Amino acid sequence: MVEDREKARQELTEQLRSAKSQAVRNKLGQFATPASLASDIVRQALSLLGRGRSIRFLEPGFGTGSFYSALLRSASPSHIETAAGYEIDAHYFEQSARLWDGTGLRLHHADFTRVEPPQTEADRYNLVVCNPPYVRHHHLDSSQKQELQAIVSRRLHFQMNGLGGLYTYFMALSQTWMSKGGVGAWLVPSEFMDVNYGRKVKELLVSRVTLHRLHRFDPNEVQFEDALVSSVVVFFTNALPSDNHQVEFSFGGTLDEPRVSTLVGLNQVYKTPKWTHLPQSAVEHDRKDSTGTLADLFAIKRGLATGCNSFFVLSAEEVQRHSLPAQFLRPILPSPRDIAGDEILADKAGEPLIAKRRYLVHCDLCAERIRAEYESFWRYLEYGIERGIHKRYLCRHREPWYSQENRPPAPFLCTYMGRPTARSESPFRFILNHSQATAANVYLMLYPKPRLATLLQGNPEVSRVIWKALSSVTPESLVGHGRTYGGGLYKLEPKELANLPADVILDVLPKGTKMRSHRQLSLFGM
Ligand SMILES: C[S@@+](CC[C@H](N)C(=O)[O-])C[C@H]1O[C@@H](n2cnc3c(N)ncnc32)[C@H](O)[C@@H]1O
Structure with missing residues (x-):
């Protein structure tokens, strides 16, 4: 009964x-x-x-x-x-x-x-x-x-x-x-x-x-x-x-x-x-529970700060309008709100397959050479000087002012600031990036440290497993490591993300992977 x-x-x-x-x-x-x-x-x-x-x-x-x-x-x-x-x-x-x-x-x-x-x-x-x-x-x-x-x-x-x-x-x-x-x-x-x-x-x-x-x-x-x-x-x-x-x-x-x-x-x-x-x-x-952190697995950096996005980050139309040479342009991700999914696929050239493609203006050559060899680019830089871009704080501390910080593309990105939206419960998004696009400082970039990088090279499918594991971290755990501002705005600094327990990742790595145990992590100097 x-x-x-x-x-x-x-x-x-x-x-x-x-x-x-x-x-x-x-x-x-x-x-x-x-x-x-x-x-x-x-x-x-x-x-x-x-x-x-x-x-x-x-x-x-x-x-x-x-x-x-x-x-x-x-x-x-x-x-x-x-x-x-x-x-x-x-x-x-x-x-x-x-x-x-x-x-x-x-x-x-x-x-x-x-x-x-x-x-x-x-x-x-x-x-x-x-x-x-x-x-x-x-x-x-x-x-x-x-x-x-x-x-x-x-x-x-x-x-x-x-x-x-x-x-x-x-x-x-x-x-x-x-x-x-x-x-x-x-x-x-x-x-x-x-x-x-x-x-x-x-x-x-x-x-x-x-x-x-x-x-x-x-x-x-x-x-x-x-x-x-x-x-x-x-x-x-x-x-x-x-x-x-x-x-x-x-x-x-x-x-x-x-x-x-x-x-x-x-x-x-x-x-x-x-x-x-x-x-x-x-x-x-499970020593990983208390000791290992994401810092053992990733170098976490904020994306690059251009000093003036409207000048340094351009759409394909703007690039065309100013006839800028491809060698001074790098793909860069647009703002997170312009990226529909959380996985960015790439074409053969490594360009992200997204609707709003953006290009970062970056050049290390000296002004004289640019003036002599790259007329259209020189005109663009002059246009920047007219607008006073070269005098802005970040630009003035760079040499030359139109060069950029070194931020290679990262396979994992985190949008580190935001409010929970109707689309997502979490104010933070983890993005799996297959492209060669770099990212601006609205993202945190997670660069696998050498041992994890080697593992990923031999087993590219593990990237997806890691990305899913990162995405499954609850906003509360992330916020527990980060900060909450008034009005429900959440913010996560690179160090705070780096403090997250490494077991989030270690637990999902394929069985038999040496890195699964924390002791081995430290043995291998990760
Ligand atoms: C997690 S489920 C548990 C159901 C069941 N007791 C069990 O253990 O399988 C929680 C239940 O609480 C109900 N619930 C949600 N908010 C409630 C509230 N404020 N007062 C009473 N019930 C509520 C939900 O509709 C749901 O049926």
């Missing part, structure tokens, strides 16, 4: 999933927990609660009720005193209400963050299990964020970080729904363990509740088919921690059989800024 309902639930989940596009599901963070993982989480949570206790269960962000179904499979019905769920999406709500009809579930069609929690201890829940919607903060409008912060502040007297996704508010608010000693089990993205906005969540976890365990899945064993999110399961009870409390940090494998696991004193947890560095033994296993 319970198994039949679970089968029907899985069918319903699939039906609801395929009825919506990924973009629409992203908006409400609709990614179902795989059934076996839901069972593992519920079993662990039940053992923390203590077998045989009367259960008051709550699943906020209910979806089709992965955890409720797991509860019915794991606990005896006589122990379930009450069970409730909250779901904002009418679609899910109606179908789930029908599916679970007659099981005693009280399913509410409501926004969990807006509902007032129970006022009395007896009405609160002692088992809250949740895979909250993973909606990034820039999908929440600013009034929504302010309101969420105000709700948390009113109910918990706690100030959340505005860059946190919806799941951080779900986690914080759930405490007010829990009875004393109640157990919370949360499947959330592991991002909060390291990035800036996560500090507030960690503060709640170490100071307001007793944190029992964080199990982080290996990012290479992704838990969801369609959301490339590395996940962590967090278990806590709603009680203040004792002074000598220890938290279990485990990593890899499954909840029941983690690859590594260690107990860490709360003091140590407190002092560790990046929780993904715990457990220590896992870090020893």
